[in-house]
Amino acid sequence: MAGWTAAFEKRLYSIENFVCSISLLVMLFTVAFGVCIRFFDLPVANVAEWAIVAMSPLTFVGSAMCSRMQMHISVDFIEQARSVLLRRAAHLVVAILMLAFSVIYAWLGWSLFDDAMLSNERMLDMGTPLYIPAFFFFAGMVFMAMHGLFDLARSVCFKRPLSCAAEVAQ
Amino acid sequence: MIVSSLLLLLVLGVPIAAAFALVIIANADAWNIDPFSLAAMPFDTVSNFSLLAIPLFLLVGELMNRGGLVRQLTSVCDLFMSRIRAPMGHIMVLASGLMGAITGSSVATVAAIGGTVGVEMRQRGYSKGYTAALNAASGLLGVLIPPSIPLILYGAIVGVSITNLFIASIVPGILTIIVFMLIHSVLSKRVLPGGQEVMAESAPSPKSAGPVRKLPVLMRALPALMLPVLVLGGIYSGVFTATEAAAIAGIYALAVTILSRQASTGDLKKILEHAALASAAILAIIAFTSIFNRAMILEQVPQSITEIATSFTGSPILFLLAVNVALLLVGMFMETNAATLLMGPLLAPAAINYGIDPVHFGVMLVTNIEIGLLTPPLAANLYVAQRTNEARLTEMFGYVMWFLGGSLIVLGLITFVPALTTWYQLL
Amino acid sequence: APAGAAPMKLRLGHVFAINSPVDQASQDFARLVKERTQGEVEITVFPNSQIGGDESLARDLSRGSLDLAFINPGSLSGLDPLLDIHYLPYIVTSFDEADKIFYNPNGILQKTLRETLTKHRMQTLGFFELEFRAVTNSKHAVEKQADLRGLKLRVPGSAGIRDFFIAAGAQAVAMPFPELFTALQQGTVDGQDNGASITHNSRLFEAQKFMTETNHVYAMGAIAASQRTWGKFDDAQRKILQDTANEVAANEIAVNRKLNAEYMGKIAAGGVKVSKLSPEALAEFRKVADGVWTKLEPVYGKDRVEALRKEVKALGR
Ligand code: NA
Ligand code: NA
Numbered sequence: 001m002a003g004w005t006a007a008f009e010k011r012l013y014s015i016e017n018f019v020c021s022i023s024l025l026v027m028l029f030t031v032a033f034g035v036c037i038r039f040f041d042l043p044v045a046n047v048a049e050w051a052i053v054a055m056s057p058l059t060f061v062g063s064a065m066c067s068r069m070q071m072h073i074s075v076d077f078i079e080q081a082r083s084v085l086l087r088r089a090a091h092l093v094v095a096i097l098m099l100a101f102s103v104i105y106a107w108l109g110w111s112l113f114d115d116a117m118l119s120n121e122r123m124l125d126m127g128t129p130l131y132i133p134a135f136f137f138f139a140g141m142v143f144m145a146m147h148g149l150f151d152l153a154r155s156v157c158f159k160r161p162l163s164c165a166a167e168v169a170q
Numbered sequence: 171m172i173v174s175s176l177l178l179l180l181v182l183g184v185p186i187a188a189a190f191a192l193v194i195i196a197n198a199d200a201w202n203i204d205p206f207s208l209a210a211m212p213f214d215t216v217s218n219f220s221l222l223a224i225p226l227f228l229l230v231g232e233l234m235n236r237g238g239l240v241r242q243l244t245s246v247c248d249l250f251m252s253r254i255r256a257p258m259g260h261i262m263v264l265a266s267g268l269m270g271a272i273t274g275s276s277v278a279t280v281a282a283i284g285g286t287v288g289v290e291m292r293q294r295g296y297s298k299g300y301t302a303a304l305n306a307a308s309g310l311l312g313v314l315i316p317p318s319i320p321l322i323l324y325g326a327i328v329g330v331s332i333t334n335l336f337i338a339s340i341v342p343g344i345l346t347i348i349v350f351m352l353i354h355s356v357l358s359k360r361v362l363p364g365g366q367e368v369m370a371e372s373a374p375s376p377k378s379a380g381p382v383r384k385l386p387v388l389m390r391a392l393p394a395l396m397l398p399v400l401v402l403g404g405i406y407s408g409v410f411t412a413t414e415a416a417a418i419a420g421i422y423a424l425a426v427t428i429l430s431r432q433a434s435t436g437d438l439k440k441i442l443e444h445a446a447l448a449s450a451a452i453l454a455i456i457a458f459t460s461i462f463n464r465a466m467i468l469e470q471v472p473q474s475i476t477e478i479a480t481s482f483t484g485s486p487i488l489f490l491l492a493v494n495v496a497l498l499l500v501g502m503f504m505e506t507n508a509a510t511l512l513m514g515p516l517l518a519p520a521a522i523n524y525g526i527d528p529v530h531f532g533v534m535l536v537t538n539i540e541i542g543l544l545t546p547p548l549a550a551n552l553y554v555a556q557r558t559n560e561a562r563l564t565e566m567f568g569y570v571m572w573f574l575g576g577s578l579i580v581l582g583l584i585t586f587v588p589a590l591t592t593w594y595q596l597l
Numbered sequence: 598a599p600a601g602a603a604p605m606k607l608r609l610g611h612v613f614a615i616n617s618p619v620d621q622a623s624q625d626f627a628r629l630v631k632e633r634t635q636g637e638v639e640i641t642v643f644p645n646s647q648i649g650g651d652e653s654l655a656r657d658l659s660r661g662s663l664d665l666a667f668i669n670p671g672s673l674s675g676l677d678p679l680l681d682i683h684y685l686p687y688i689v690t691s692f693d694e695a696d697k698i699f700y701n702p703n704g705i706l707q708k709t710l711r712e713t714l715t716k717h718r719m720q721t722l723g724f725f726e727l728e729f730r731a732v733t734n735s736k737h738a739v740e741k742q743a744d745l746r747g748l749k750l751r752v753p754g755s756a757g758i759r760d761f762f763i764a765a766g767a768q769a770v771a772m773p774f775p776e777l778f779t780a781l782q783q784g785t786v787d788g789q790d791n792g793a794s795i796t797h798n799s800r801l802f803e804a805q806k807f808m809t810e811t812n813h814v815y816a817m818g819a820i821a822a823s824q825r826t827w828g829k830f831d832d833a834q835r836k837i838l839q840d841t842a843n844e845v846a847a848n849e850i851a852v853n854r855k856l857n858a859e860y861m862g863k864i865a866a867g868g869v870k871v872s873k874l875s876p877e878a879l880a881e882f883r884k885v886a887d888g889v890w891t892k893l894e895p896v897y898g899k900d901r902v903e904a905l906r907k908e909v910k911a912l913g914r
Contacts, residue, residue, distance in 0.1 A: 329614075
C-alpha cells in the first residue's frame with residue numbers, strides 16, 4: 001500500500017479524465033453541428049446521435065472520477081460529527097458499500113454490454129452500435145470498483161480519506 | 171422498511187446515487203425486478219437527448235467563469251442595480267427566470283446559474299450554503315416560466331392545450347420571482363456581514379458611475395451581453411431548440427475564451443475536468459435513482475397514495491389539500507418528469523369531476539411536483555446547487571426551509587386562487 | 598397448471614395514453630385472460646411509457662425481464678432493420694386495403710414481423726392498428742409533391758419514411774419526440790408526419806396550421822410476449838392468450854377507426870385546415886414511393902419487396 005497504488009490511481013484517473021473531457025467536447029460539437037445540418041439542409045446524417053452516445057462515458061466513467069476525488073453527492077451529516085471514531089466507522093461502511101455497489105454494477109454492466117453485442121442493436125440516425133455506450137457503462141463501473149478497493153484499503157489502514165476536492169478546486 | 175434503510179444509508183454518507191440503487195438491489199428479488207433491468211434502466215435514462223442540457227450548461231458555466239464573461243455581465247448589472255441592497259441575490263433570481271424562458275428544465279437552470287452568478291455571489295460575501303439554497307430554489311423558475319417540459323408532458327397525457335398551460339403558468343412564475351426576491355431581501359441582512367455585499371476591488375464604484383462611465387463598461391461587456399441575445403434570439407426565431415442552445419452557448423463561450431486569450435490550454439483542460447466531475451455527480455444520481463422510480467411504479471406505490479388522496483369525497487378544497495400532500499410525498503422520492511407522467515393521468519380525471527379546470531390543475535400539479543426538487547431524499551436541485559456552489563448539504567438546509575416555505579405559499583395561492591391561472595380564458 | 602396453484606403474476610407494458618384504444622385493448626386483454634384462465638394468469642398493465650419506451654420494452658421482452666407488451670415494431674428498426682418493413686411508403690392508402698395486406702396472417706408483412714420478432718425472442722400474439730400517418734405543417738397546405746419542397750419536416754428514424762420525404766423534396770429532420778411540440782411552436786421545424794391520434798393527443802395541432810391526410814404510411818402494432826414467459830404456459834393457456842389477443846385486436850381496430858374520424862374533426866375544429874390528396878397528387882406520391890421501394894430492396898430483401906409488390910398488385914386498384 002504505498003507509492004505504486006497512488007501512481008496507479010493517478011494514472012487511472014487521468015485516463016478517466018481524458019475519456020470524459022472528450023465526451024464533453026463530442027457533445028458540444030456534434031449538437032452544434034446538428035444545428036448547422038438542419039439550418040443549411042446539409043446532406044449529412046444526424047451526428048448529434050454521438051452526443052447521446054457520449055452521455056454514457058460521461059456519466060459512468062465520470063462516476064469513477066467522482067469516486068477518486070470523493071466528489072459524489074452525498075448527505076454530509078456524519079462528517080459534522082465530533083467523534084473521530086464515528087466518522088472513521090462511517091467511512092469504512094461507506095467504502096464497503098461503494099465497493100459492493102460498483103462490483104455489482106460492473107457485473108450488471110457487463111451483462112448489458114454482452115446483450116448489446118448479441119442483439120447488435122443500433123441507434124437510428126447514424127447506426128452506432130449500442131454496445132459502444134454499453135461498454136463505457138461496464139468500464140466506468142470497473143474503474144469505480146478499483147477506486148473503491150483503494151479507498152477501502154485506505155479506510156482499513158486508518159489513513160485519512162483523500163480529500164481531493166481542494167486539489168481540483170484551485 | 172425501504173424508506174428507513176434508504177434514510178440510514180443516506181445519513182451514513184453513502185453517495186445518493188448508490189444509496190437509492192443499493193436499496194432496490196437488496197429487494198430486487200422480492201419485487202421481481204430482473205437484474206438486467208437494473209442495468210438497462212440507468213443506461214436508458216441517461217441516453218437521452220434532453221438531458222444533454224445539463225452537462226452542456228455546466229460546461230458553459232465553467233467557460234464563462236474562466237473566460238471572464240461572468241465578470242463582464244455582473245459589472246453591467248452593477249451599473250443598473252446600484253440603488254438596490256444585496257443586488258446579486260436578486261440577479262440570481264432574475265437570471266434564473268431568464269434561463270427559465272430558455273430551457274424547460276429546472277436542473278439545467280440550476281446548473282447554468284450556479285456556475286455563473288453563484289460564483290460571483292460567493293465572491294461578494296454570501297456563504298456557500300446560502301448561495302446554493304437560493305440557487306436551488308430559483309431553479310424552480312426553469313420550469314415555472316414557460317417553456318416547461320413537465321407542462322408539455324401533462325398537456326399531452328391529460329389532453330389539454332399546452333399553449334394554455336404555458337400562458338396559465340406565467341402569473342405563478344412571476345409570483346415565485348417576487349416571493350423569492352422578498353425572502354432574499356430579508357435573509358440577505360442576516361447572511362451578509364453588515365447586510366452589504368463586498369465589492370471586488372477591480373469593479374467600478376457604482377455610486378460614482380455617471381453616463382460617461384457607463385459606456386466603456388457596456389462596451390467591454392459586449393461579448394457577454396451578446397450571449398443571452400444569441401441564445402434567446404436563436405430559440406425564438408426557431409434556429410435551434412432549447413437543448414441545442416446549450417451547445418451553441420458553449421461554442422460561443424469557448425470561442426470568446428480562446429480569442430480573448432483568457433485561458434491557456436491547461437486552463438481549458440481544467441475547465442473540462444471541472445465540468446465532467448460536476449456533470450457525472452449529477453447524472454449518476456439521475457441514472458441510478460431511476461431504478462428506485464421504476465420499483466415504485468411496479469409496486470404501484472404512487473397509485474396507492476392517489477387512491478387514499480382521492481377517497482376524500484366531498485369538498486373540492488379537501489380534495490385539493492389531499493392532492494397537495496400526496497404530491498409532496500411523491501415529490502420527495504420521485505424524479506419530476508416520471509412523477510408528472512404518472513400522477514397527471516391518475517389525478518386529473520378526479521379533479522375534473524370536482525369541477526376543477528384541468529389547466530389550473532395542471533399548473534398546480536406541476537408546481538407541486540417541482541417543489542419535490544427541493545425536498546430530500548431525492549432533491550435534484552439541492553444536489554446540483556450543492557455541487558456547483560461547492561457547499562455542504564447541511565449548510566444549505568436552514569436556508570432551503572425559507573424558500574421551501576415561500577414555494578408552499580405560492581403553491582397554496584395557485585391551488586386555492588384559481589383566477590391566478592384561469593385568467594388565460596379571458597384571452 | 599395444477600388447480601389451486603398461486604396465480605402467475607405478469608406485467609404488460611405499452612407506450613400509449615391511458616384510455617386510448619390500445620390502452621383499452623390491453624386492459625380488456627388483462628381482464629379477459631384472468632377470467633378465462635380462472636385466475637391462473639394475472640396481468641398488470643403499465644400504460645403510457647411508465648416502464649419504458651418501445652425500444653426498452655422490446656429489449657426487456659427479449660431478455661425476459663418483461664412478460665407482455667403492446668409494441669410498435671416500427672420504432673424497433675435499430676434492433677432489426679426488418680422490423681419497419683411495413684413503413685415502406687404507400688403500401689396501402691385505405692382501411693379497406695390495409696385489412697387485406699396488413700391483417701393477412703399469411704401476407705409478407707405479418708410473416709416478416711413475426712419471424713423477426715421470434716428471432717429476437719418475442720412471441721407475436723396479434724396485430725392491432727396505430728394509424729395512417731399524415732403531414733402537418735405551419736407554412737402552406739400540402740396538396741401536391743411540389744408543396745413539400747423545402748419544408749422542414751420532423752420524421753421518425755425509419756428508412757422508409759425518411760427516404761420518402763427526401764425523395765419527395767422535403768427536408769427530413771431527426772428530432773426526439775419530446776422536443777417536437779416546442780420546435781413546431783417556435784418554427785425550428787415546419788411540420789411533422791404523425792397521424793390523427795398522435796397529432797391530436799400530443800396537442801401538436803396547436804402549433805400547426807395545415808394537415809394533409811397523405812396516408813403515406815399505415816402503422817400497425819404487435820401484441821408480443823417474451824419467449825421466456827411464453828415457455829411457462831401450458832397449451833390451454835397459450836390458446837386462451839392467443840385467442841384473446843386476436844379478439845381485443847379486432848375490437849381495437851374498429852374502435853380506433855371510429856375515433857380517427859373524431860380526432861380529424863377535433864383537429865379541424867382547433868383551427869387547422871385539413872385536406873385530402875387528389876387522385877393525381879396521390880399518383881405522383883406513389884411514383885416517388887416506388888423509387889424508395891427499389892432503393893430499399895437491399896435493406897428489406899429483394900424477395901420480400903417483390904412479394905409485397907405482388908400483394909399490392911393483387912388489390913387491383
Ligand atoms: Na422554462
Ligand atoms: Na424530492
